[in-house]
Amino acid sequence: MREKRLTVFSPFRGREIGGDETSALLPKVNPPHLFCPSNVQGLSPNPTGEEEMGWPRKQARHWHPLQTAYHSLDSFSSCVKYLSFFWNLVFFVAGLLILAIGIWGLFHKESLASERITYLGSDPMLFFVLAGLVASTMSLLGCLGALFENTCFLKLLCGGIITFMIMEVLGAIIFFSLRHQIKASLQDSLTAAVLRYQDDADLQFIMNEIQAGLQCCGVESYQDWKTNLYFNCSSPGVQACGVPSSCCLDPLENGTILNSQCGFGTLGLEEFAAQSIIYLGGCVPQLSRWLDDHTGAISSYFVFLIVIEIGSLLLATKLQADFAFAKTRC
Known part of the structure; x- marks a missing residue:
């Protein structure tokens, strides 16, 4: 056949x-x-x-x-990929820590309680929450984009970084241009904090932190506390002729527990006697001197932040180019 x-x-x-x-x-x-x-x-x-x-x-x-269905990278591009992953991982952890501090502050001061939720917008801890949330979210996009070679996540990261850099530069320009108006606004805010010191827990917290940090008392001098209803010498309360404990030179008085009454009666003393117990200078002059003395350090921190953002931007851009080039070889 x-x-x-x-x-x-x-x-x-x-x-x-x-x-x-x-x-x-x-x-x-x-x-x-x-x-x-x-x-x-x-x-x-x-x-x-x-x-x-x-x-x-x-x-x-x-x-x-x-x-x-997957494309490969050369050795240098692989190094850039994992460097970008760990770079963003560090700032992701830092963002989570800042977020945790902000949430802890809100719960500690009971700012999320129903009777105080209307004042949440003025709580300084809200800044930590927002900053930590933004930092951790952007860093997570960078981690996922580098690890899974997702160009969409990397583009979102680049867009966010560019937006923040523009906002920071504009903020620095506005602050320098309106520094005198900002100083006057700060003085008015501190004056309001002195008047309402016992009425608002947030203002009390901010004022205590400023006075303890800058080692100052009052707005222009320690005598500004006489305008407060409770610290005025004509007040019948125990706080009469006194200042907050954050004005004291040694609020612990060589102990471990804060003495909240260390500043009581100091407004009725002579300056020579009062200067051994409390700070006499106001916070606005002290803040001006502090800014003048630390201008170089503040500029260095600002430049360091910009360098970090530029580094993240360059890594994300390089990865996008490497991924695109690797796909063209397939």
Whole structure:
């Protein structure tokens, strides 16, 4: 009986191959442009002999589309990838710590209670919450974008960094241009804090922190506390002719427990006697001197922040370019 022949055309070589009709057909292979050859292990770039069909028969039956759907990076790009991941991971942890501090402050002062929720916008701890939330979210985008090679996350990170840099530069320009108006506004705010010291827990907290941190008392001098209803010398209370404990030189009085009455009666003393117990200078002059003395340090911190943001921006941009280049090789 005459043997029948089956003609097969190779999709890669375009040549005719003969074989028995009963022989096994060649496996169906996806078009080569759907694969990245550098990721296929054991593939010969120039098959010869029995591999003239384009793909080795033994390896073809083990291939799966998911195996070759990923692109590879060179060694330098891989280093940049993991450097970007750990870079963003550090700031992600730092953002979570800032967020935790802000949340702890809100719960500690009971600012989230239903009767005080209307004053939440003026709580200074809200700044820590927002700053930590933004920092951790942006850093998480950088971590996920680098680890999973997601260009969408990296683009969001770049957009956020550029937005913050523009806001910081504009803020610095506005602060320098309106520094005199800002000083007057700060003086008015501190005056209001002195008058309402016992009425608002947030103002009391801010005033105590400013006085203890800057080692000052009052707005222009310690005599400003006479305008407070409770500290006025004509007041019948125990706080009459006194100042807050944050004005004291040694509020602990060499102990471990704060003496809240260390400033009582100091407004009725002479300056020579009072200066051994409390700070006499006001907070506005002290703040002006502090800013003048620490201008270089503040500028260095600002430059350091900008450098960090530029570094994150360059890493994210480099990764996007590497991912795009690696896809073109597939």
